[in-house]
C-alpha cells in the first residue's frame with residue numbers, strides 16, 4: 001500500500017470536507033429557492049415547477065445571444081439575417097465577398113426583386129463615375145454631395161463617443177456624409193472631419209434656447225462650422241412615428257446633457273411633434289427660416305403613412321415658388337431602427353420603403369418637383385441589392401444606420417436602449433467602450449461604404465448602364481404571389497406631369 005505524505009493526506013481531507021460543505025450549501029440553497037417559489041403566487045411557472053421553472057428565464061435570456069450561432073438559419077433572423085450581416089462584416093473588413101455553390105435566398109417569395117441583366121453588360125472600362133449631386137440650388141451654400149450611400153441619423157447619446165468618432169472618421173476617409181441624429185453636435189462629430197447633416201429634432205437639442213425653442217443664434221453657430229453641410233428637420237422616424245426621442249436616464253451622462261442642453265441622469269424624452277409645425281405651410285415656413293438663418297440646404301425626414309399632405313405640400317410649394325421647396329426629403333421605412341421605441345409603433349405603424357418610396361417619388365414627379373427636391377431614403381438598405389432597388393425606384397441617395405453599426409462590429413444584441421451594448425457602440429459604460437477602437441473601426445466604416453457602392457455599380461453594369469444613378473424602374477422586376485415577377489415600371493407606372501397655370505397646378 002502507498003503511504004501518502006501527511007500534508008497531502010491533510011489537504012485531501014480538507015478538500016473532502018469542503019466538497020461536502022459546498023454540496024450541503026447547494027442543497028440548502030435549492031431547498032430555500034424551492035420554498036420561495038412554492039409559497040409565492042405571482043409567477044405560475046415557478047409555483048408549479050419550483051426551482052426548475054427558473055431555468056426557463058435563464059435559457060430565454062441566453063437564447064438571445066446563442067440562437068444566432070447554433071440554431072438560426074442563414075436567412076431566418078430579424079431584423080437582419082445572418083447572410084445580410086455577414087455580407088456587411090466581410091465588406092467592412094474588405095474581405096472577399098463572393099459566395100459559393102448557389103443562392104440561399106428564396107427567389108420566388110413575393111416581394112423579392114430581380115434585376116434585369118442585359119445580354120451585353122457594360123465593360124468595366126466603359127463604366128462611368130457617379131458624379132456628386134447638388135443639393136439646395138437656391139441656397140447661399142449648396143452642397144455637392146459626393147456619395148450615393150451615407151450614414152443615417154444616430155445621435156451622440158444613442159451612440160457612444162467612440163462610435164460617433166469612428167463613423168465620422170470613416171465617413172471622412174471614404175467621402176460620404178454623416179447625419180448627427182437629433183442629439184446635437186458633439187466634439188466627436190467634428191473631430192472625425194466628415195461632412196455633417198445636422199438634424200433638428202422636436203426638442204431642438206443643440207440649437208435650443210432656455211425655453212426649448214429654436215435659437216437662431218445657436219443655429220448660426222452650428223452653421224458656421226464648415227463641416228456642417230445641411231440641416232434636416234426630423235418630423236418622424238420609421239421605428240416610432242408620432243413619438244419623439246427616447247434616451248433612458250442611464251444614458252444621459254453629464255457630457256450628453258451639456259450638448260443637448262438638458263439635465264444629466266434624467267431621461268431625455270422629446271415631444272412627438274415640433275409644436276410650431278402643424279401644417280404644410282408651417283413646415284415650409286420653418287424650412288425657409290432655417291435656410292435663411294444658416295444659408296445651407298434644408299430638408300425634412302419623415303416616415304410615410306397618410307400621403308395626401310405631400311400633395312398639399314407640393315401645391316403650396318408651387319403657390320410660393322419652387323425656391324420655397326425643401327432641398328431634400330428623407331423617407332424612412334416603417335421598419336427602420338431606433339435606440340428605443342414602443343413595440344406597436346415599431347411593428348405596425350408607417351409604410352415600409354418598398355411602398356412609400358415609389359409613391360413619394362411619383363408625387364414629386366407628378367408635380368414637376370422631382371429634380372428640385374432630392375430624395376434620400378433609409379430603412380433596411382444594408383446590402384447592395386437594396387440600395388440598387390432604391391435607386392431604380394427613384395431615390396437619389398440612400399442612408400443606413402444599422403448597416404454602419406454592423407461595420408462598427410454590432411452583433412445585433414438588441415440592447416441599444418439599455419447602456420449594456422456588448423460591443424461598446426450604444427453604451428456609455430467605459431468598460432464596454434474600451435473594446436471599440438475608433439481608428440480601427442473607421443477603416444471598416446470606410447470599406448463598408450466603398451464596397452457597397454462598388455457592388456451597386458456591378459449591378460448597374462450587369463443591367464447595361466454605366467453608373468448606378470442611371471438605373472430605372474424597368475431594370476427591376478418584383479416577384480408576385482404567383483411566384484412570377486412583374487417589371488416595376490408596370491407595377492408603378494410614372495404618372496403624367498401636371499400642368500402649371502400661374503401659381504396653380506392643375
Ligand SMILES: Cc1cc2nc3c(=O)[nH]c(=O)nc-3n(C[C@H](O)[C@H](O)[C@H](O)COP(=O)(O)O)c2cc1C
Pocket residue numbers: 152153154155158159180181182183199234236237238301332333335336337338339378379380381382399400401402403416426
Ligand atoms: C441606435 C439608433 C439611433 C437612431 N437615432 C436616430 C435619430 O436620432 N434621429 C433619426 O432621425 N433617426 C434615428 N435612427 C433611425 C435611423 O436614422 C434610420 O432612419 C433607421 O434606422 C433606418 O435605417 P437602417 O434600417 O439602416 O437602420 C436611429 C437608429 C438607431 C439604430
